Amino acid sequence: MKVKIKKFRNGEFLWEEYEIDGEGNTVLEILQKIKEEKDPTLSFRAMCRAGICGTCAVKVNGQHKLACSTRVYSDITLEPVDVAPTIKDLIVDHSFIYKKLKEGKVWFEVLPTNVPLKSNELKNTEKSWDCILCGICNYVCPAIQEDKNFGLPSTFTKAYGVIFDKRNAKGDEKLKDLVPLNIQSCTHCKNCTFSCPKECNPELLINILENTMVRYGLIRKKEQDFGFLGF
Ligand code: FES
Incomplete structure (x- = not known):
C-alpha cells in the first residue's frame, strides 16, 4: 500500500x-x-x-x-x-491544551476524608474521566478560531468531572474559575462529539456546564441568530 x-x-x-x-x-x-x-x-x-x-x-x-x-x-x-x-x-506542540486546564483551575480540591462513590454517582461523570486529552475535540472546533479566549472542549470535558464529582471539596464553587474561559462561545456544532475517539460527548458536557453557569448567574447565554428559519 x-x-x-x-x-x-x-x-x-x-x-x-x-x-x-x-x-x-x-x-x-x-x-x-x-x-x-x-x-x-x-x-x-x-x-x-x-x-x-x-x-x-x-x-x-x-x-x-x-x-x-x-x-x-x-x-x-x-x-x-x-x-x-x-x-x-x-x-x-499541544501545550496550549494544558495551559487552558491551568487557566480554568481544572483540578480537585481534595476533601480531608475519603468519600466513597456509589456506582450511579460515578456514572454521572464517567464520560469526563474517560477523556484522555488527545486534543482531537480541539483540533476540529470552530469556536477556537473565532474566540482565542475560548477554553477548549477538552478543558470543559475535564472540568465537568471535577465540578460534578462529590469528592471535590469546592463543588459548584469551581464554576467561577471557568468564567474567563468563555464557555458561551461554543457553537454547539457537535464536531467535538462526532470526532471524539473515546465517545466522551464533549458537546453534551459543555451544554450542561453552560446551562448550570447561566442558572447560577455567572454568564449570559449568547444570543443565537435563527434568521435562517425565515419567519
Ligand atoms: S499511543 Fe497512546 S493513545 Fe495512541
Whole structure:
C-alpha cells in the first residue's frame, strides 16, 4: 500500500510517499514500520499504543484519529493535526491544551476524608474521566478560531468531572474559575462529539456546564441568530 505523509522540515511542509506492506495494521504500526525499514528520520509521537495516553493524534485521510486505534486497509495520507503548531513531521506542540486546564483551575480540591462513590454517582461523570486529552475535540472546533479566549472542549470535558464529582471539596464553587474561559462561545456544532475517539460527548458536557453557569448567574447565554428559519 502507498502511504503519503505530510512532513514538516526546516519551516516548510513537504509530501513524501512510501510503499509498504501494511494492510490491516494500525496507522501507528505503519509509521513504526516506515521508521524501521524506510526512513529513520520520520518523527511522530506515541507512548502507550493502546488508546490511553492520548499522544498519537494525526490526520488520516483528512480525519482526525488516534494512530494507535485506527486500522487501515488501503492507501492512506497522513498529516499533522490542525490548529496546533507543527514542530517536526507529525509532531505538534499541544501545550496550549494544558495551559487552558491551568487557566480554568481544572483540578480537585481534595476533601480531608475519603468519600466513597456509589456506582450511579460515578456514572454521572464517567464520560469526563474517560477523556484522555488527545486534543482531537480541539483540533476540529470552530469556536477556537473565532474566540482565542475560548477554553477548549477538552478543558470543559475535564472540568465537568471535577465540578460534578462529590469528592471535590469546592463543588459548584469551581464554576467561577471557568468564567474567563468563555464557555458561551461554543457553537454547539457537535464536531467535538462526532470526532471524539473515546465517545466522551464533549458537546453534551459543555451544554450542561453552560446551562448550570447561566442558572447560577455567572454568564449570559449568547444570543443565537435563527434568521435562517425565515419567519
Ligand atoms: S499511543 Fe497512546 S493513545 Fe495512541
